[in-house]
Amino acid sequence: MPDARRRIQLLLVDDSPLFLEALNRALSKDRDFEIVALAADPYEARDKIMLFDPDVMISDINMPKMNGVDFIRRLMAQYPIPIIVISSNAEFIDEAIRAGAIDGVQKPDYEGKRDFTAFVREVSEKVRFASKNDPRRCEVSPGEADAAANAGPDGSVPIHKTNKTVIAIGASTGGTDAIAEVVSALPSGLPGIVIVQHMPADFTGMFAERLNAACVFPVREAKTGDRVAPNSALVAPGNFQFKVVKGPDGCSVTLSSEGEKVGGHCPSVDVLFSSVAASAGPNAIGVILTGMGHDGAAGLLEMRRAGARTIGQDEKSSVVYGMPKTAYEKGAVQYQLPLRQIAARIVALL
Numbered sequence: 001m002p003d004a005r006r007r008i009q010l011l012l013v014d015d016s017p018l019f020l021e022a023l024n025r026a027l028s029k030d031r032d033f034e035i036v037a038l039a040a041d042p043y044e045a046r047d048k049i050m051l052f053d054p055d056v057m058i059s060d061i062n063m064p065k066m067n068g069v070d071f072i073r074r075l076m077a078q079y080p081i082p083i084i085v086i087s088s089n090a091e092f093i094d095e096a097i098r099a100g101a102i103d104g105v106q107k108p109d110y111e112g113k114r115d116f117t118a119f120v121r122e123v124s125e126k127v128r129f130a131s132k133n134d135p136r137r138c139e140v141s142p143g144e145a146d147a148a149a150n151a152g153p154d155g156s157v158p159i160h161k162t163n164k165t166v167i168a169i170g171a172s173t174g175g176t177d178a179i180a181e182v183v184s185a186l187p188s189g190l191p192g193i194v195i196v197q198h199m200p201a202d203f204t205g206m207f208a209e210r211l212n213a214a215c216v217f218p219v220r221e222a223k224t225g226d227r228v229a230p231n232s233a234l235v236a237p238g239n240f241q242f243k244v245v246k247g248p249d250g251c252s253v254t255l256s257s258e259g260e261k262v263g264g265h266c267p268s269v270d271v272l273f274s275s276v277a278a279s280a281g282p283n284a285i286g287v288i289l290t291g292m293g294h295d296g297a298a299g300l301l302e303m304r305r306a307g308a309r310t311i312g313q314d315e316k317s318s319v320v321y322g323m324p325k326t327a328y329e330k331g332a333v334q335y336q337l338p339l340r341q342i343a344a345r346i347v348a349l350l
Helices: 017-028 042-052 068-078 090-099 116-131 142-149 175-184 201-214 269-283 297-305 323-329 339-349
Strands: 008-013 033-039 056-060 083-087 103-106 166-171 192-197 219-221 233-235 242-247 250-255 284-288 309-313 335-337
Touching (some): 008 042, 017 116, 033 042, 083 116, 103 116, 201 233, 284 297, 309 323
Parallel strands (some): 284 309
16 A cells, blocks of 8 residues: 555556546646656556556556557556556446456546546545555465464464454355365454355254354354354355345344345345445455355455455365356456465455
8 A cells, every 4th residue: 555645656548648638637636646657558558667666557448559458467467556447438347357457437428428527536536445455565475374374263363453344255065165264264353254155044053053163253143133243253044145234333134034046046145245345345355265156246246346355266276166256257356366365365454
């Protein structure tokens, strides 16, 4: 994250000199920002990144010399700078997010349907978020990963003050062991954890008991009205939809009427993640683990677009690389990791 004593340094990239200058003038009026460089194409942008090391890049997608999506994909592999894309095409924005951009904003059109002032306001908000979520500064060292993975019963991994209120985890095939590996490696003192595992109703209570025996914090099957409280975890009961709702005293959970399937699942990971996006927004972490199908991908994308941090299990460590694969391809996953590294990343993101 940029030093709090200095402004957020921006690189602006667009092949239209008029639009580039208009955006430069508008953003320069904000005292939080410093425009350190302008570029007209991806090759010039690459050189400016190496020269100025900006905090955030704001980039058009349809540019000469190289497609903006291809540029983002290549850049993120070597230099994962936070990127906000701008385009008049919503599909291009979705492609850019899947390639590694943090978010996108639709450009104003020449017919005046999109006000330029509103456009700049939205860009500014997303730049501020992006500057706090710099992938160059969120990596976990091998030592940190080992420490979190081997956290003892005393919760020896330090948990610093955090604004996070909910950690949401979803899985299906192979998920009982995967969830157990992640949550049993977590230390005490975390925000409240909510879990959906595709499982028949007769087994979710026993699964919660298994997790409770393995963790340093209490885990139990959820009931309507249970608070999403720090240092505890709630498991969705089978055959109920499971949601997190925000109230005057914080977040709690609700269970819907029995048997209502969403996307073929009850409980549904999408239902949980979507509710967390609405109730906790940026104060949440979403984790999608092994499972068949695509449940959870759309909900995790909602969480990411609401400002949450998102993690997906990688192919090699997944029993079935279905749900996390779909989420990754949709651009919902910020960090794709082996199972053994996920607990450490959760701790690092707090």
